[in-house]
Amino acid sequence: MRTGFNHLFIPGPTNIPEPVRQAMNVPMQDMRAPDFGDLTLNLFTDLKKIFRTRSGTVFMFPGSGTGAWEAAITNTLNPGDKVLMSRFGQFSHLWVEMAERLGLDVDVIDVEWGAGVPVEDYARRLADDRDGKIKAVFATHNETATGVTSDVPGVRKALDAVNHDALLFVDGVSSIASIDFDMDGWGVDLAVTGSQKGLMLPAGLGILAVSEKAMEASRTSTMRRAYFEFADMVKMNATGYFPYTPPTQLFLGLRRSLDLILEEGLDNVITRHHRLAEGVRRGIDAWGLPLVAVDPSFHSDTVSAIRVPESVDAREVIRIGYEHYNISFGTGLAELAGKVFRIGHLGDLNEGMCLTALSLAELSLAAAGGRVEFGSGVAAAQKWYADAASAAIGVAAE
Numbered sequence: 001m002r003t004g005f006n007h008l009f010i011p012g013p014t015n016i017p018e019p020v021r022q023a024m025n026v027p028m029q030d031m032r033a034p035d036f037g038d039l040t041l042n043l044f045t046d047l048k049k050i051f052r053t054r055s056g057t058v059f060m061f062p063g064s065g066t067g068a069w070e071a072a073i074t075n076t077l078n079p080g081d082k083v084l085m086s087r088f089g090q091f092s093h094l095w096v097e098m099a100e101r102l103g104l105d106v107d108v109i110d111v112e113w114g115a116g117v118p119v120e121d122y123a124r125r126l127a128d129d130r131d132g133k134i135k136a137v138f139a140t141h142n143e144t145a146t147g148v149t150s151d152v153p154g155v156r157k158a159l160d161a162v163n164h165d166a167l168l169f170v171d172g173v174s175s176i177a178s179i180d181f182d183m184d185g186w187g188v189d190l191a192v193t194g195s196q197k198g199l200m201l202p203a204g205l206g207i208l209a210v211s212e213k214a215m216e217a218s219r220t221s222t223m224r225r226a227y228f229e230f231a232d233m234v235k236m237n238a239t240g241y242f243p244y245t246p247p248t249q250l251f252l253g254l255r256r257s258l259d260l261i262l263e264e265g266l267d268n269v270i271t272r273h274h275r276l277a278e279g280v281r282r283g284i285d286a287w288g289l290p291l292v293a294v295d296p297s298f299h300s301d302t303v304s305a306i307r308v309p310e311s312v313d314a315r316e317v318i319r320i321g322y323e324h325y326n327i328s329f330g331t332g333l334a335e336l337a338g339k340v341f342r343i344g345h346l347g348d349l350n351e352g353m354c355l356t357a358l359s360l361a362e363l364s365l366a367a368a369g370g371r372v373e374f375g376s377g378v379a380a381a382q383k384w385y386a387d388a389a390s391a392a393i394g395v396a397a398e
Ligand SMILES: *Cc1c(COP(=O)(O)O)cnc(C)c1O
Pocket: 012, 064, 065, 066, 067, 091, 140, 142, 143, 144, 171, 172, 173, 174, 194, 203
């Protein structure tokens, strides 16, 4: 029997704030009503703040992040185009696979899982590409499978250093609205996200921001596309409508979640994610377990992938957590299956929730045969949270 809260610590879907969930619990509305645009036009405006773009165009496709990837590729590239990609986890792997299936000529750099986008290798490839064969460069900003955040500004620098004209595609599905992301500042041409991670909604929207340069490319691109055609969307979105039935409930939820993010302040949301993530990492470190991320510079503030000792099956940790303690941890994907479990720490989250995740992870780890001193991870995180809060609490008490 399950009583009390169900604890969701997968890196997506994330927990939905109660006001957002309530905002979606409404009767169906008319998506061709004269005032429908009052809702949607403001969503586009506020999403631009989340991507940090002024000149970009935002699209909301019914679908998920993967659909937005497909939209990004098929609207801006041509069959057989050469593209530069790197693979260091399940999500960057899936992006490579999609690009291949769609008929692109993919130059893929395989990197150790736990490292990130190989910026120096990219720089070399781009410098060598004197006649501009590479049409696009892809970066998975936050590899959710390994808990690795990559240096997207570094990729932009590598492009600019040799005045390379390739489009910069960024998968920001598990970073945007949680980890610093600056579309205009970093010169990102296509930034992809979904509704069910940092935006704290159910799955169902693939959200994409497109630079002016990429919009220009979309006017001559010859890849096949139909459902995801930018031009159809742009035409209808201009007045707040859609070429096909949009998920209106999700829009109402998005309205509320954008309000929450903008009320807290995007910078504060990002700082909170860092503070909470660092507590989780200190807890994991106190257990003596390593992260998959091979260097602190790669640490992700939205998900930690934890390597368990060889004597422990990480699938057991996850099973015990789920069956006995009402908690969902992320599983080890592909080559990390059995070796890794993940704690997602993004979205609607606070210190208490992170301490709960660490506490139940200790119980689950121990039951799966791991040697863990009860309370060690929790105490390390508490110490970090206490130090982080002391300044604010001190001011309040004066
Ligand atoms: C979740 C995720 C995806 C997949 O998005 P869907 O919404 O499941 O299609 C892609 N990339 C990254 C980095 C993700 O975390």
